[in-house]
Amino acid sequence: MADPSLFRLRVWFKKQGRCAMLAHLEVARTIEREIRRAHLPFAISNGFSPHMRISLGSALPVGVGGTKECFDVFLTQYVSPQRVMEQFASACAPDLAVTSCKYVGPHDPAPSAAYPISKYELVLTRPLAHELSVPETVTVVRKKKTRILQVSDFLVDPPQVSADKTTITFSTKAQSTGATMRPDVFVCALLSGQWPEIDAACQSEGHTLGLGHMAAAVDTLTRIDQRMI
Amino acid sequence: MRDLWPQVKALLPLVEHPVRYIDHEFGTVHRSADDDPNDTSYCMIYPDTYELGQANQAVRILVNAVNAHPHMFAERAYLPAADFIDLMRAHDLPLFSMESCAPVADFDIVGITLPHELAATNVLETLDLAGIPLHSHDRTEDDPFVVAGGPCTYNPEPYAQFFDAICIGEGEEQTVEIVDAVRAGRAAHKSRKEILEDLADISGMYVPSFYELSDNETAKKTGYAVHPINPHAKQVIEKRIWEGFADSSAWEPCVVPYAELVHDRLNIEILRGCARGCRFCQAGMTYRPVRERSADNIVKSALEGLKKTGYDEVSLTSLSSTDHSQIREILTRLNKALEGTGTRVSIPSQRLDAFGVGMAELVAGKKRGGLTFAIEAGTQRLRDVINKNVTEENIFSAVDQAFHAGWHHCKLYFMVGLPTETDDDLRGIADITQRVYEAAKKAIDPRQKNRLKVGISLAVFVPKSQTPFQWDGQISPEEAQRRINIVRDAITNRGIDVSWHDPRSSFVEAIMSRGGRECGPLIEQAWKNGARFDAWREFFDEDAWRHAGDEVGIDVDSIAQRNFDFDEVLPWQHITSGVHTSFLRLERKRAEQEKVTPDCTFAGCTGCGLCTDRGIDFETQEVRHG
Known part of the structure; x- marks a missing residue:
């Protein structure tokens, strides 16, 4: 759902070492906590149980790592990519760490479909x-x-x-x-x-x-x- | 310490949920190269799987307490799931700690928490998998000191031969003293026995090998089932109380797991103790006195904890959170501070009255799923017997308010087999449940009518040591089933869902709660017969326990079901929570007379004896309102 008032940030991360053992849902939960620990101004969905507006890339099986995994998170304010990286630095488990990020357009394909x-x-x-x-x-x-x-x-x-x-x-x-x-x-x-x-x-x-x-x-x-x- | 990770890693692709075993979660504390390898090591074990143990407060608090002191460090360990245990045995891989992935047997001290009565065989599974001798008297100088703590130590006798020392009461200070005593003892090249004597000198410590069973005559004369045979051992072990609780920060650094697990959220302990005085409840007797942390402390700690952990839920935990004298202020301030962040505040259970539901409304936001009410007994007579100070008026005002406020389901908890229970009380459960259903139907928004759900859950009463009902026997599993059937059959409304706990495992709980030292061989035999993970319905093996009773010559039903006489010497008489036995006896008599006793934090001292003996008092932040 494109919301022009929001900033759509695409974030790349790695899933490696022991964290290669995580299942997709476990990765998703951890990413969400990393975003909260990084104190980013994330957007919240409406509805009875509000949750973070986040969208993950395609899943990896348990036991398979990745060096170029990604997710999108919707922010309510612009934060420079450099600042985002600084805020992620102490918020991530080393084996599930953010490596880079950039803003993408509201109508770009979802990260799960963008890279077949x-x-x-x-x-x-x-x-x-x-x-x-x-x-x-x-x-x-x-x-x-x-x-x-x-x-x-x-x-x-x-x-x-x-x-x-x-x-x-x-x-x-x-x-x-x-x-x-x-x-x-x-x-x-x-x-x-x-x-x-x-x-x-x-x-x-x-x-x-x-x-x-x-x-x-x-x-x-x-x-x-x-x-x- | 040896690092077993390469062997663990090689086996992980073959096991379910490997995430349980990988450690390195956010917030873990690891040893570094700068640390002194001679620091004394403490491994804190939860004797069940990671999913159940990770969030355990005792593990978290005690690991932090030890790590806060110089010359010592603590790591965590959990019992792996059955599939990995079997694989580990096949590959000679011993139980390992999380942080260093080191053999548990290499630690100086191993602490095992006893969280409930169905963990006994898992304790043996844990020790065996670690390669630590099961019996205290078989351990040698190189073996770790194996220490127990937690709620079940209020009757430590069934576990006596498996532990070197047992902590009674709150461990915040005691655990550090234990590690320090072992550190000093080993540095001075003391023998194992000398170090155990040092442990016995610590307040609240019970070293079972320093006691012998007394014969009946001696027991009658002294009033205790065991007597000390070492000059360092005290006849009576009084529980430890951490007097700094109320003034300490409610933010307790914690590990944030990757895995999905039970109670995965930020837990903020807002108060300790509950003095409502339900006569069946062990926690209500043993965690006295009530101590509240302040609203300022709680709000600040919750916000700091959320910021540091990244959780999206904070639970304000205690035995009775809605009894906190500042609960409205706490919830209002937290709601305001967390608005727009998608963070939930929850309270583990609410008081069964309109005030309790009002507090639930404050935290529920727009999402109003289910509420649970612990009514416990079906008639006012029996609620008075058990001192559950809840009237029909309380119940129906709570139900009315909840369904008006937008909830569509509620679950009611009851017990069967309570002392003095009759079939009328059981039919009373059915009756009140059906009236709750009708009241809910009246109160609910008519457009939501088809979403209305009322369920009840029945548990078999387990008599607990250190409570007014410690003398009462448990009903037999057959009788429990008969009583469950009475309730089930009397509920004719098909909109009500009736569920119950399997009564087959209840006798094991009763034995662990009320048995003596003779139950040690029973546990061991049951474990040898294959019993483990007794708390898991799919693993509980009734035959393993019953055959064990035959093999070691113990009538398991008799231990569970026998009524003890008031003047009988109870196996745990030498362990005290501070609540006088005379008070428990008086409470048992008042139960018989259907007389209630108020909560001392609302209505003044009721004379349990704890505060007057210790020269302390309960600590509330403001005056509590009933």
Whole structure:
């Protein structure tokens, strides 16, 4: 809802280290508290339970970090971006810290829709054992519902492996319907067949979402960029 | 101290809600390289999961108290959820503290709070997972001193063999004294026993291994179930009172969690104690005298706390917040200061009268969801027996005002199994509930009629030590179910939702509240049989407890259900909250006579004995109005 009397500030932050373990709602709650601790003149919604006017970018799964995450917060007064950064400095947990900000127009797309392309970096604890083969499909099981996703519908840049075979980058895009392919689920499928003992552990525990036992080979999985098409 | 984080981190992708275990929340205090590694270390444990323990006031207050002193530091720990406990055991990973992720067993002192009667098996789970011997007498020089505190220590006997020392009363000063005694003792190379003697010298400290059970004859003669066998041990342990409470700042620095959890908001403790004198209520006896912090202090502290934590809700906590003599002023000033910030003010429960609802109106803003009223008993006769000083007029004026003011639901709390209860009292619960429903229907805005909801919740009475009902047995689980059914069947109005607490676990609460030292082996056997997280309905294992009773030769029903004689020596007689046993006895007799006793902060001293013994008085900011 565009309100021309409000100032719409887009803020970038990182979600890293231990905070990579947070779920999206936990990130949202923490961001809101950081804004309050920074004493910014945030706007409040009308209605029976007034709440802060804030809008978060696309969600990251539990266990996946990000270095270029963002949210919009609506302010009732202009505060210079430099001043905003100063006020955030002591208000943030280091692993969920604000890195930059700028004002955007009232009719710009919401942060959750503005950047459909996500670039991920996967850092392994050991070099790849074999050549990577990109799976054609990934299977997502949630609440007993199984969905099979075509990887080609989502993957825009195929995995690139570093020379020492411990870092892999790839990009995915959200479909116009908003549907996405979870990067952690894709990584599990991508790495299956690399190390027999990890495959065995994965199968015995039956983890269908998240990195699960695959985490033994994964140091970090991080969204390092979000951009427009 | 060893850092277990690499091992913890490796397992987190396999567990539910890893956010429980990551620490580094905003407001945590970490050790730095400049700190002396020889500082004495204290680990404060809440024996249940992070979600339940994080907001606990005892943990927060005591960690702050220790960290405020030189040469010592405190960290927090919680019992992980069952899935992670099992995984930790499979990987030989011991219980760890939050801040340093260090093994709990490496701390000098481990403090465990006993927040309710269903935490006993979790205490053993905590010690076992930490790799600390379960029994005090098995611990050696290198083991930590394991100390208990909290509401359940008013009958410490069931826990006696598991703890090296038990704190009775308020721990703000005592905990620091404990850490200091261990620091000095270790520096002087004292033996474990010598350090325990130093702990026993601290006021309000009970060192169970320095006492032996007395035989019946000795107990009758001395009046106590145990007698000291060490010169440092006192026959009677009097609770500690922190006399600086009223004048201290109500802003207590706190950790702001990432996780969604119970009571996640800024808590400002506005007063301590409640002297209404409900005869079933342990807190009402043990937290005396009433002490209020000032309106200036509370308003300033709440605003400072909100600014520093970023919370959008502040709760003004106490046993009876609407009894604060300046409550109207406090709420009015806070509302004004917080206007336009989307911040809510809440009070944990309100008085059951028009004044209480008026205060609820002050904090509710436009959002008026549900209100809860603790009526406790269905007839005036039984409310007089339990000294719940609430009349029908109070109840209906509260209901009328609440539904006029825009609330559409309310929940009524009752107990079943109270002393002297008859089936008429149970039908009285149904009767008053249905009349509340009719009154609400009349008062509510006609356009809101289909949103009207009235619910009741029934709990089984648990007799508590240190209360006028400490001599009364509990009804059997079958009888509890029969009485619940009477209420349920008598409520014919289908608009009323009836719910009740599972009566199966109530006997465990009664045993922990009224049992003696013989219950230690019972707890241990129940835990060995698989009991843990007893307070969680989905985990409570009745068979584990009942089989344990058979295995150790204890009739669990008898401990829970037996009426004690007035002249019987009670297992906790050597522990005192300051309220005289003669007063409790008098209150029990007045209950039988259906006579009420007023609140001393409104109507003058009622003679419980605490203030006169200690030379203190209750502290209110202004005159209280009833």
